[in-house]
Amino acid sequence: MNIVILAGGSGTRFWPLSRKKTPKQLMSVFGGKSMLQRTVERVLPLKPERIFVVTNALQAAETERQLTDFDSDAIYVVEEPLARNTAPAIGLAAAIIERQDPTSVMVVLPADHFIRDEEEFRAALLRAEAAAVDWNLVTLGIVPTGPETGYGYIEADLFEGTQAALPVKRFVEKPPRQKAIEFVAAGNFFWNSGMFVWRTDVILDRIRTLMPELWAGLSVLDVPNCLSRLHSMNEQVTDLYGRIESQSIDYGVMEKAEGVVVLPSSFGWSDVGSWSALPELLPGDEAENVAVDASRIVSLDSGNCLVRGNDKLVALLGVHDLIVVDSGDALLVCPRERAQDVKKIVDELERQGLTEYL
């Protein structure tokens, strides 16, 4: 098994903690280890052959630094010259793996997701690995726990509670609330986790037929030897990335390919899409105020606040449903319901030329 961790995202919704050089996956969202480090740690018990962490030039140094915490010579950093969404990142990783081990199983994981039950997660990956051996493209579908409107859905053949992978009928974009309620009620819809398992030669074959331009570039790459860490791509990769379009693997391959199956999974999952996702994932005090780090909260007539005090004592007086995040050089205050709009603050900083805060 080869594991590819997609760690090149540049999310802005965790500002002021997430920055261009330290996006969510490199942040210690839950205190202690970063999301990326937790993602690596979570798969190490599976003893994968190799782990490839795909990132970009801006984040490569910090990514490398964080990975040195693991005493493993099977972890490689793949540095993309440009951000081109998931399809090129996965294609590049597949091309690298293929030179070593074309029929190996390849697991693709985002670097910035929360998983509560790690044992069950690893068990799901092993089931997916088994399902991948007959040329299937396996996607992990999360059994929904509520009518979330922040996730895409995957419709499958009827789910009968078994652990078998199910043929996929269609991928559905983030739905409006009423649709989400219907999906959950129907029982054969799953959250699209962005986690995939397939044979390396199979995904490359699908890229060949569905994304021929990307494949053409990948197939002629003089892929560097993967037994040493990849600090920078060769000129061919830079050329390729300059030519190809930005495309997600979902749109580029999964929605069109044959043999796509979904593996129903339940391991306490969240994509941790914004600050407002954290209160669901972390324990709160008696007033349901949640400290992301170990900050001490003293509250009067306050509740349901999310706080990152940056080692400060945070006193809440008469406030509810508020997000308060101190990053050291910046402080964000906003209602929880506005968490999705934190990126607008980032836009505003950009507009005002306050680049030191980006």
Next chain:
Amino acid sequence: MNIVILAGGSGTRFWPLSRKKTPKQLMSVFGGKSMLQRTVERVLPLKPERIFVVTNALQAAETERQLTDFDSDAIYVVEEPLARNTAPAIGLAAAIIERQDPTSVMVVLPADHFIRDEEEFRAALLRAEAAAVDWNLVTLGIVPTGPETGYGYIEADLFEGTQAALPVKRFVEKPPRQKAIEFVAAGNFFWNSGMFVWRTDVILDRIRTLMPELWAGLSVLDVPNCLSRLHSMNEQVTDLYGRIESQSIDYGVMEKAEGVVVLPSSFGWSDVGSWSALPELLPGDEAENVAVDASRIVSLDSGNCLVRGNDKLVALLGVHDLIVVDSGDALLVCPRERAQDVKKIVDELERQGLTEYL
């Protein structure tokens, strides 16, 4: 003229900036110099004979430190052994001054008030000095600019817009709103500023008749020579403070004495009673968000917030009428209308034994 600055207050309503050792008067509420330093600076152009800053043991060191910024050998620190409200503080200062210059005029000023028009303030003190020479106890009464319920009022003979001092009819405690509206409409009510001007021998004589116990103690004091700074009081003072009761000069003398007059004054005054007082006194941005220090505010759909970012950028998203104060080791978030309750947070910290934040 001798000036006595009462700097021994221990306010808690500016927590987390104000602490036991650095209460409001020692804080840089408006950035730059502290309230005490501004109070001293404000009277220096009057070239007073001596300035006495009355404080207590806990704050004496910081008070001394702040006063060394003034290159003057006419500033003395008087350290009270215990906090006993304004009457003993004023009595002690009067006893010290009396040994040097019994018929001198003595000006009493709180150390923690805001004054916008300093020229006019000094002009008012000079008018008060003139009114004090015939044995009057002069109190500066602020011509009200609105029906404030946070101030005590002084009722006087009818105010006809002249600058003459008016005989006082009565002192009124902080009124309910309806009363305050009536007072302002009546035209002969003034805010009690806590600023007094009188001859030293006159106030001591009134203390003699109205607060005989305090006077008895003061009259036998072997007052240290005031030409050197007073770092600590002698044992007699400690004895006296152990015996006398805590009493305000308003209740102990002013409300009962003969010859009390009020000098109508208008110089843009505020006692800066809580965080919520500051937005009235400081310029805001286009959304009326106010930064107490020079912190930069970036706001979207937000307004009327008071911010002290402690040199951080503060991003406000979708919040209104909020107080956000970062002191370095603590962060306060509360609605402006709850500013008076900040002391409850201090009580709570005390209850929880979090003494490092007090």
